[in-house]
Amino acid sequence: xxxNPVPLASPVQRARLWYALLLIIFGVFVVRAFYLQVIRHDxxxxxxxxxxxxxxxxxxxxxxxxxxxxxxxxxxxxxxKLFTLYADPTLVKHPDTVADKLQRVLGGTADDYEKLxxxxxxxxxxxxxxxxxxxxxxxxxxxxxxxxxQQLNYRTYPQGSMASQLLGFVNDEGEGSYGLEQSLNTLLAxxxxxxxxxxxxxxxxxxxxSDNLSIAPVAGSDITLTVNMGxxxxxxxxxxxxxxxxxxxxxxxxxxxxxxxxxxxxxNVPTYDPTKYQDVSDPSVFQNAAVSNPIEPGSVMKPLTAAxxxxxxxxxxxxxxxxxxxxxxxxxxxxxxxxxxxxxxxSIASILNLxxxxxxxxLLMRMGGSGDDINTKGRNAWYDYMTNHYxxxxxxxxxxxxxxxxxxxxxxxxGAAIDLTYANTTFGQAMTATxxxxxSALASAVNGGTYYQPYVVDQTTDASGKTTTTQPKVVxxxxxxxxxxxxxxxxxxxxxxxxYKAGASYLNFGSQYSVGGKTGTAQIQEHGKxxxxxxxxxxVGFVGGDKPQYVIAVYAIEPQVKTYAGTAAGQPIFGxxxxxxxxxxxxxxxx
Numbered sequence: 001x002x003x004n005p006v007p008l009a010s011p012v013q014r015a016r017l018w019y020a021l022l023l024i025i026f027g028v029f030v031v032r033a034f035y036l037q038v039i040r041h042d043x044x045x046x047x048x049x050x051x052x053x054x055x056x057x058x059x060x061x062x063x064x065x066x067x068x069x070x071x072x073x074x075x076x077x078x079x080x081k082l083f084t085l086y087a088d089p090t091l092v093k094h095p096d097t098v099a100d101k102l103q104r105v106l107g108g109t110a111d112d113y114e115k116l117x118x119x120x121x122x123x124x125x126x127x128x129x130x131x132x133x134x135x136x137x138x139x140x141x142x143x144x145x146x147x148x149x150q151q152l153n154y155r156t157y158p159q160g161s162m163a164s165q166l167l168g169f170v171n172d173e174g175e176g177s178y179g180l181e182q183s184l185n186t187l188l189a190x191x192x193x194x195x196x197x198x199x200x201x202x203x204x205x206x207x208x209x210s211d212n213l214s215i216a217p218v219a220g221s222d223i224t225l226t227v228n229m230g231x232x233x234x235x236x237x238x239x240x241x242x243x244x245x246x247x248x249x250x251x252x253x254x255x256x257x258x259x260x261x262x263x264x265x266x267x268n269v270p271t272y273d274p275t276k277y278q279d280v281s282d283p284s285v286f287q288n289a290a291v292s293n294p295i296e297p298g299s300v301m302k303p304l305t306a307a308x309x310x311x312x313x314x315x316x317x318x319x320x321x322x323x324x325x326x327x328x329x330x331x332x333x334x335x336x337x338x339x340x341x342x343x344x345x346x347s348i349a350s351i352l353n354l355x356x357x358x359x360x361x362x363l364l365m366r367m368g369g370s371g372d373d374i375n376t377k378g379r380n381a382w383y384d385y386m387t388n389h390y391x392x393x394x395x396x397x398x399x400x401x402x403x404x405x406x407x408x409x410x411x412x413x414x415g416a417a418i419d420l421t422y423a424n425t426t427f428g429q430a431m432t433a434t435x436x437x438x439x440s441a442l443a444s445a446v447n448g449g450t451y452y453q454p455y456v457v458d459q460t461t462d463a464s465g466k467t468t469t470t471q472p473k474v475v476x477x478x479x480x481x482x483x484x485x486x487x488x489x490x491x492x493x494x495x496x497x498x499x500y501k502a503g504a505s506y507l508n509f510g511s512q513y514s515v516g517g518k519t520g521t522a523q524i525q526e527h528g529k530x531x532x533x534x535x536x537x538x539x540v541g542f543v544g545g546d547k548p549q550y551v552i553a554v555y556a557i558e559p560q561v562k563t564y565a566g567t568a569a570g571q572p573i574f575g576x577x578x579x580x581x582x583x584x585x586x587x588x589x590x591x
Contacts, residue, residue: 059174060190062153063220065167067229068458074229077167079153083136085127089119091146098144102127105138129172130154155181161273163232165288166266166456168401169274177277178286180456183401184223190463193217219463226262226458226470231255231585235265238576243269246569248537248559252290253577256439258548260472261452264585266290266436287402294406294432295555298522298566299355300540301428305363306348307445307488308385311480314366317487320347327361329374330417334361334424337564349491352518353498360426374419379411382422389451389479390441392433396454400436407432428520428538439553442540444479446489446516446548451476489548492516492541499571506575512589514548515578517541519566524558534558537565539574543581545588552577 065077085106092098095117096110103110106128116125127147131139136149155170168179176185194215239251255265268289272280280286287293309315325343327334340354351359365371368378386392386408393408408431409421424430433441436454444451453473461467480488493516500507509515520538523530537556542548554577556569581587 058193058214058217059152060192060217061219062155062170062174062190063188063222065180065188065223065225067163067225067227067232069229073224075158076163076225076229078156078158080156081133081151082129082154083131083133083149083151084129085131085136085139085147085149087117087125087127087144087148088123088146089117089125090123092117093145098142098147101142101144102139105135106131155274157274159229159233161271162229162236163227163267164271164274165268165286166227167274168286169277171277179288179401180223180399183399184457187460188220188223190220191218221463222461223457224459224461226257226264226456227266228264228585231265231581232267234580234584235577236267236269236271238573238580239267239269242569242573242576246556246559246561248556248569250289250293250555250557251573252293252435252555252557253573254290254435254439254553255577255581256436256443256454256551256553258443258447258542258544258551259450259452261440261443261454262458262472263436263454263456264550266456288400289557290435290553290555291396291400292402292404292434293555293557294404294434294437295536295538295557296429296431296522296525297433297438297538297555298428298520298536299357299360300438300518300520300538300553300566301426301431302352302355302360303488303492303518303540304385304390304441304445305360305382305426306351306491307480307484308382308389309363309366310348310487311385311484312367312381314369315348315363317348317491320345321362322346323356323358323362325358327358327372327423329361329423330420332417332420334358334420349494352491353495355427355519357427361423364423364426374422376411376413379418379422382425383408383411386425386431389476390444391451391475392431392437392441396434396436396440397456399455399457403434406434406437428522435553435555438538438540439551442542442553443548443551444476446485446492446542446551448482448485449477449479450474451479489514489516489542492518496541499567504567504571504575506572506579509578509582512545513582513587514544514546514590515541516548517552517571517574519564519571521564521566535565537561537567537569537571539566539570541574541578543578543587545590549587550581550585552581 062079064075066073066075095114098117099110099113102113113127116127119125131149140149166179168181169177170181171177176182176188235253239253243251252268257264270285272285323343323346325336334357336356336358340356346356346359364374364378364382367381368375393406395403421430440454453475455470457470459467459469493514496507496515496517518540522536522538524534524536537559539554541552543550552574554570554573556565559565559569561568
């Protein structure tokens, strides 16, 4: 059988086949192009744009902080425009050459810049912070691919370290740290803006165009403090001068407007320079100790104990009693200092003047309405005055920054010598309070019975120019009666007068002014026991004319003195501050 050969395709047929294949291939390209350019147009447009669209955060100008100086306000904190130099190492060409030129403009070492420019696995490194505008301009003039600067607002302090612990500082990330900078950060920081800039292939922003989108930043609010700058400066000078001889672990003082709660001055030593906060080795120096360091305040509590007993009618201003010079409470003896004169007849005024622990304990007994013992009624009454009247155990004001919990023991019998504990609280042991809390409590006891929330922000001005003035806030009325205030004031004046007669010449204020106060020598508890080698010295008092105008609280932590810390450390500082207020800050004489 013969095989028939397959006929070969003609040239025409082969041409038609290739033509068909080309049409099919062309059609695939057309369909694909249609899909990419029409159906997926938006997606790929955004994808392409994203590779050339860089987002930048535009920092809002931070609000300034000012203080009063007579009829004017003077800045404490301003902004300074400086620049951060950064680079994208993946875009930098010839890092050795770039580093060498950067060193010529900025100083430092070329090797350090080169190492940063060669950093692997990152597209962002900071080469240097705080460039001046001139330095930034010189660096940008080189037009190095992948190298740029970002403007940031850094804080500058025209008054140096004044009020640094009250103010706090702003770290290199633009965040408020400590003090008002942290507690009022949201108010001061404003709202950042946003810039979306079209860039070239090297990441360098192109000229502004309609494709650039921006959200304008909103500036932070400017703040004016209640602080009197002249008073603040002199208070800091007084503390620094006294510290030279006292060599205390810490000194703190507060000057409070007795009739509004406005803080006129507040200072601590040691302090720090906010422009060099990075150099501080002990971060505790950042804390505003007058607000953040509660201690057992000692006998400065006795005027408040006396006021509570007077206010309840447990005693009268002219009440006298027999003081045994010691009480035995829960098996422990409560005694006085050696100079108390021993057992004998005493008065409410002499309890304060002689600083009688036994007298303060007796006042607690009288609050209980019974004889010579402490009972549930007395503990409950005193607890109510400590917490609800004098506001101990509660934060003073959130705007003042970090405020740790303070201790006021509950009055319920806990089986652990509660009567002894409560006897101790009447003379400022077994409970804690800050200098600001002591000042605020005393103010309420001598101003007629109004507890004002202490505050330091006088006015805020927002980005639109709207100014809001802080009004004094009454936390409680009727802390004590006006009659109680009227009785307590001369008792505290008597204490100052008697200490002046005893040799404290710096307590000579003449007859034109009303100056009263009380010392405190407080034991220091450590590991559950009281130390007997060192004490804290405290003082609270007031200055005024017909009525108290300023209240002062002084804390001297572990001063190096050879006698009672309250007398040797707290009292002379109070004397200096009182004279400063009378001489320079408008204390109205008695009519």
